[in-house]
Amino acid sequence: MEKLQIINKAKAFARSELGGDPSGHDWWHVWRVAKLAKRLAAEEQADAFICELTAWLHDVADEKLNDNEETGLQKVELWLKEHGIDIEDQQHILAIIQTMSFKGGGRQPMQTLEGKVVQDADRLDALGAIGIARTFAYSGARGQLIYDPSITVREHLTHAAYRNEKSTAINHFYEKLLKLKVTMNTAYGQQLAEERHRFMLEYLDNFYKEWEEN
Numbered sequence: 697m698e699k700l701q702i703i704n705k706a707k708a709f710a711r712s713e714l715g716g717d718p719s720g721h722d723w724w725h726v727w728r729v730a731k732l733a734k735r736l737a738a739e740e741q742a743d744a745f746i747c748e749l750t751a752w753l754h755d756v757a758d759e760k761l762n763d764n765e766e767t768g769l770q771k772v773e774l775w776l777k778e779h780g781i782d783i784e785d786q787q788h789i790l791a792i793i794q795t796m797s798f799k800g801g802g803r804q805p806m807q808t809l810e811g812k813v814v815q816d817a818d819r820l821d822a823l824g825a826i827g828i829a830r831t832f833a834y835s836g837a838r839g840q841l842i843y844d845p846s847i848t849v850r851e852h853l854t855h856a857a858y859r860n861e862k863s864t865a866i867n868h869f870y871e872k873l874l875k876l877k878v879t880m881n882t883a884y885g886q887q888l889a890e891e892r893h894r895f896m897l898e899y900l901d902n903f904y905k906e907w908e909e910n
């Protein structure tokens with residue numbers, strides 16, 4: 697199968713799997729990540745096909761959409777096999793998806809340039825104006841409050857989300873969003889992250905300012 701044809705099939709697969717997930721994790725998230733991964737791949741001279749294909753598939757395995765991460769990964773593995781992807785490429789793509797998630801040990805370094813590119817693209821979509829929108833969408837879907845001044849930002853609340861505790865949308869900035877900038881792998885990704893990070897700080901400043909005005 698031609699590369700372009702494979703990419704189009706992956707796109708359709710992602711669309712059918714993620715469809716209208718309302719938690720800020722929908723198909724358009726994957727669409728943005730794939731677009732950004734392509735751009736980053738060009739900047740970083742990474743393998744564009746691997747980067748784009750991995751980006752399209754990266755959230756199909758998400759544990760929120762599957763019984764567990766294992767079944768999610770198997771779904772992607774089966775798809776790669778069925779579409780005649782080279783065995784080395786299959787392994788490469790699966791390794792990237794597995795290493796990618798922040799919770800699945802985001803501290804585990806990416807081994808390959810393509811992994812670095814796709815991880816940066818995914819993290820960049822959690823930042824800036826779009827990242828803020830996703831945070832409020834996800835938060836609402838989980839039944840969390842926008843903000844609760846009695847929930848202060850404490851170190852032990854870090855990753856409350858991943859321990860399945862209730863947090864707030866604003867607290868998520870401190871649990872995750874503001875920590876992402878320094879984790880960027882590529883120079884170009886770092887550059888984009890700077891601006892998005894700055895905008896989030898400005899947003900928080902305005903948020904607290906308005907809160908006090910009431």
Ligand code: ADP
Pocket residue numbers: 719720721725755758797818819821822827830831832834835840857863864865868872
């Ligand atoms: P991805 O796997 O695409 O990186 P996640 O599944 O971790 O993203 O989260 C989807 C979106 O929801 C992201 O923008 C993330 O920042 C946001 N999010 C994740 N957990 C929370 C939470 N507890 N509260 C608010 N937003 C969250």
Ligand code: NI
Pocket residue numbers: 725729754755818
């Ligand atoms: Ni993602």
